[in-house]
Amino acid sequence: xxxxxxxxxxxxxxxxxxxxxxxxxxxxxxxxxxxxLAFVSSAGIWLLLEAEFLAIALVLVYVxxxxxxxxxxxxxxxxxxxxxxxxxxxxxxxGALLAGLIGVQMVWVLGAEDISAGTAAVKHAADYxxxxxxxxxxxxxxxYPFELAAVLLLLAMVAAIALTLRQRRDTKRQxxxxxLKVKREDRVRIVxxxxxxxxxxxxxxxxxxxGHTAD
Amino acid sequence: MMELLxxxxxxxxxxxxxxxxxxxxxxxIMVIILPIMGGVAYYTxxxxxxxxxxxxxxxxxxxxxxxxxxxxxxxxxxxCKEVIIPTxxxxxxxxxxxxxxxxxxxxxxxxxxxxDGMILADVNAGLLYLLAxxxxxxxxxxxxxxxxxxxxxxxxxLRSAAQxxxxxxxxxxxxxxxxxxxxxxNMGDIVRGQQSDYGLFGWYWLPLFxxxxxxxxxxxxxxxxxxxxxxxxxxxxxxxxxxEYSGMGFALFFLAEYANMIxxxxxxxxxxxxxxxxxxxGWPVIGELTxxxxxxxxxxxxxSIFLFLFLWFRATFPRYRYDQLMRLxxxxxxxxxxxxxxxxxxxxxxxxxxx
Numbered sequence: 001x002x003x004x005x006x007x008x009x010x011x012x013x014x015x016x017x018x019x020x021x022x023x024x025x026x027x028x029x030x031x032x033x034x035x036x037l038a039f040v041s042s043a044g045i046w047l048l049l050e051a052e053f054l055a056i057a058l059v060l061v062y063v064x065x066x067x068x069x070x071x072x073x074x075x076x077x078x079x080x081x082x083x084x085x086x087x088x089x090x091x092x093x094x095g096a097l098l099a100g101l102i103g104v105q106m107v108w109v110l111g112a113e114d115i116s117a118g119t120a121a122v123k124h125a126a127d128y129x130x131x132x133x134x135x136x137x138x139x140x141x142x143x144y145p146f147e148l149a150a151v152l153l154l155l156a157m158v159a160a161i162a163l164t165l166r167q168r169r170d171t172k173r174q175x176x177x178x179x180l181k182v183k184r185e186d187r188v189r190i191v192x193x194x195x196x197x198x199x200x201x202x203x204x205x206x207x208x209x210x211g212h213t214a215d
Numbered sequence: 216m217m218e219l220l221x222x223x224x225x226x227x228x229x230x231x232x233x234x235x236x237x238x239x240x241x242x243x244i245m246v247i248i249l250p251i252m253g254g255v256a257y258y259t260x261x262x263x264x265x266x267x268x269x270x271x272x273x274x275x276x277x278x279x280x281x282x283x284x285x286x287x288x289x290x291x292x293x294x295c296k297e298v299i300i301p302t303x304x305x306x307x308x309x310x311x312x313x314x315x316x317x318x319x320x321x322x323x324x325x326x327x328x329x330x331d332g333m334i335l336a337d338v339n340a341g342l343l344y345l346l347a348x349x350x351x352x353x354x355x356x357x358x359x360x361x362x363x364x365x366x367x368x369x370x371x372x373l374r375s376a377a378q379x380x381x382x383x384x385x386x387x388x389x390x391x392x393x394x395x396x397x398x399x400x401n402m403g404d405i406v407r408g409q410q411s412d413y414g415l416f417g418w419y420w421l422p423l424f425x426x427x428x429x430x431x432x433x434x435x436x437x438x439x440x441x442x443x444x445x446x447x448x449x450x451x452x453x454x455x456x457x458x459e460y461s462g463m464g465f466a467l468f469f470l471a472e473y474a475n476m477i478x479x480x481x482x483x484x485x486x487x488x489x490x491x492x493x494x495x496x497g498w499p500v501i502g503e504l505t506x507x508x509x510x511x512x513x514x515x516x517x518x519s520i521f522l523f524l525f526l527w528f529r530a531t532f533p534r535y536r537y538d539q540l541m542r543l544x545x546x547x548x549x550x551x552x553x554x555x556x557x558x559x560x561x562x563x564x565x566x567x568x569x570x
Contacts (some may be wrong), residue, residue, distance in 0.1 A: 029361060033308075036354070056343045068357065072376050072497030075369070077359050129339045131400060157372055176542050 008048055014041040036067050039044050053131040243335055254332060255473040256286035262526050269530040296462035301364050304459070305537050308362035313460070313467035316355025319425040323348035327481050328403045330491045341402040342390055343458040344483060346383075349437060352419050352475060353379040356439075356446065356456045359468070368563040369435035371455025373535065375439060375446035381544040382436040388552035391452030391487045392423050392559050404569065406490035408568070418489040422562070422570055425555055429548050436481035436544070438472060441524055442532035443540060457551040477518065484517035 018038035025031040041063050046055035138146045226236045260275065260282060267274025275282035318516055326341040330333040338344060353376055360372020394400050396419050397408040410415025420427050436443040447455030457468045484490060491510025495502045535543070562568050 009488040033358075052338065052340050053343065056340050056347050060343065060350060062355075064347055065383065068350075068353055068376050068380055071354075071361075072373065075245055075357075075373070131340050131343075174538065176539055 004048060008045065011044040011048070014038075018145045029071070031075050032067065032070050035070075036063055039063050039067070041056070050132055053134050072142070077119065240335075247335060248321060248384070251321070251324065251474055252470070252476075254477055255470055256290065258473050258477065259289070259523075260286050260467070260521065265523070265526040267518065267528050269527075283344070290466065293462055293466040293565060297526075298462045298464060301459045301460070302391045303363040304364040305378040308358050308460075310464070311356050312359035313464045313471070314355075315358060316352055316471040317467050317474070319348045319351040320471045320478060322397075323478055326402050327478075327515050328406060328485065328490060331403070331407075333491075333511070334403060335403065337403055340400050342394055342400040342486075345402075346387060346390060349386075349475070349478070351436075352377070352471065354472065355468070357414055359460070360456040363456075363458050367452045367458045368456050369456070370452050371446045371458070374421050374452075375456060376570055378439075378443065378445065378540060378544075379437055381541060382433040382548070383557075384543060385429055385548035385552050386433040388438065388549065389423075389433065390486070391424045391556050392552070393419060395556070395559050395563065396423060400484055402490075406485055406492060409489040410492055410496075411570075414498050414502065415489065415494035416570065418487065418492070419570065420487040422559065422568075423487060423555070424565065425551060427483065429552055430487070431479070431483055431524070432546065434483065435528060436540070438479060438525075439474045441529040444534065445537055445540060448534060461470060462482075477522065480518040480521035480525070481514075483521050484514060488517045488520075490514055490517075 015038050018034045018041065022031045022035040022038065025034060039058060043055040043058045043063075046052075125207065224239070231238060236333040244421070264274040264282070277283040278284040278288045280302055292516045300309060325336045325340055326334065326344055328337075356375045356379075356531060357372045360368045360370075360375070363369070393405060398406065399405060409418045439446045445455075447457065452458075457465055460468065493502070493505050493508065493510075493513060495505045
């Protein structure tokens with residue numbers, strides 16, 4: 001058993017353990033953190049497969065961005081675990097059936113001969129660049145599926161924004177552009193106010209010209 | 216120097232055999248991490264001195280000459296303080312959060328080239344690795360905020376999460392421009408791509424100037440530094456995510472923050488200011504005179520420019536309001552970087568691309 005095999009079993013064990021804890025953890029936040037652990041250790045397995053671009057992209061996209069938003073949402077949820085656990089035994093048979101089906105399918109597909117024959121690991125030379133190879137494939141052989149997937153994602157994004165963007169008339173909002181364009185002259189008005197003694201004197205003069213006296 | 220290293224290598228291999236590689240790597244890691252830790256300690260002192268200078272006061276000057284032992288005193292004080300764990304907090308996560316904040320900040324240094332060939336892990340996807348590592352630092356902050364069982368800490372964590380996710384996009388697009396220009400994600404190759412006979416005019420800051428500005432500002436936001444330090448805004452949420460931490464836990468958050476700042480400075484100099492390259496290379500007279508200077512010197516010099524900028528920003532800018540911060544990230548930086556990616560990609564197809 002060489003070092004790589006040891007690493008593989010280590011990462012695989014951590015991934016399976018973390019995945020199990022995702023569904024058994026009582027606290028939803030712990031479940032999210034275990035999911036992060038599962039992602040990181042599967043990135044480790046991908047690194048062992050010399051797919052460094054995919055491994056780092058997994059950490060970057062899923063761990064660095066998606067799971068942060070997950071955490072963000074889960075932290076703000078007020079989840080009643082008791083209520084969530086209700087009906088566990090009622091739904092167990094259906095869930096077990098589905099899980100069994102998925103398991104059988106995976107064994108079926110992964111056990112097929114033409115797949116397992118191709119998975120014999122091919123060691124690449126030290127100067128093999130997984131990133132370059134992937135880029136070449138995506139932008140030459142698979143350019144149309146890739147562009148289609150990109151357009152689909154863009155469509156989903158635009159649709160999600162269009163569905164949730166509702167302008168309410170009664171909310172008060174700040175227009176930051178306007179705020180930033182404010183000049184000093186818009187806010188400050190210089191008024192020359194006469195000093196108090198002069199002001200008093202002026203008042204007296206005004207009072208006497210009006211014909212009103214103090215008494 | 217090289218011969219000495221080689222004899223050391225051979226002696227180690229004779230002595231330890233297969234176990235030599237991990238030992239030698241650990242030595243290399245130490246050679247990188249210890250100066251970073253020292254740099255962090257003295258960067259805090261430099262910060263207080265620079266802020267003092269800008270506010271016309273002396274800054275720390277009691278411990279040692281010119282306050283030179285101040286970081287040591289601060290570290291000792293924090294080490295001796297009691298670690299307080301708030302009631303009803305999640306103890307494990309509360310203690311793990313500072314470690315989670317510090318680890319990515321140090322792990323990212325593995326792919327930083329200090330000189331030609333002076334790099335711990337010369338991986339092909341170096342730039343991507345860096346982006347991944349810097350995006351992991353936010354976990355320490357979020358978990359700290361949640362595990363503290365405190366409203367202030369929680370608000371700070373939420374602010375920080377939203378801020379980092381927003382600025383990461385602009386940062387990523389700025390890096391896409393760099394890898395377009397360098398045609399590689401290997402950090403060493405990015406620097407070598409900037410080598411030319413025109414010295415500092417061959418570096419990427421010239422064609423990618425808007426990206427340098429965006430990248431550095433996004434870096435300031437990513438490290439939660441003023442004017443983007445809403446995650447710890449003292450006036451609204453006391454100290455944000457680390458309000459419940461004391462002693463070494465608190466110190467670890469600060470180590471992570473400063474290590475991240477030095478990292479952003481190193482990255483900006485590698486990607487836009489030609490890393491270890493001599494700024495006068497190829498110039499008459501001065502170029503030949505300065506070519507003898509080791510690359511490490513240039514690298515550290517360029518980093519200190521950015522490190523000073525961090526302090527200058529803190530001393531001069533008032534804190535952003537949260538909606539202004541989001542607007543800057545989403546409505547200004549992301550469109551700007553998107554346009555510049557297209558501009559650079561098109562520009563590179565023309566004969567007018569000189570880099």
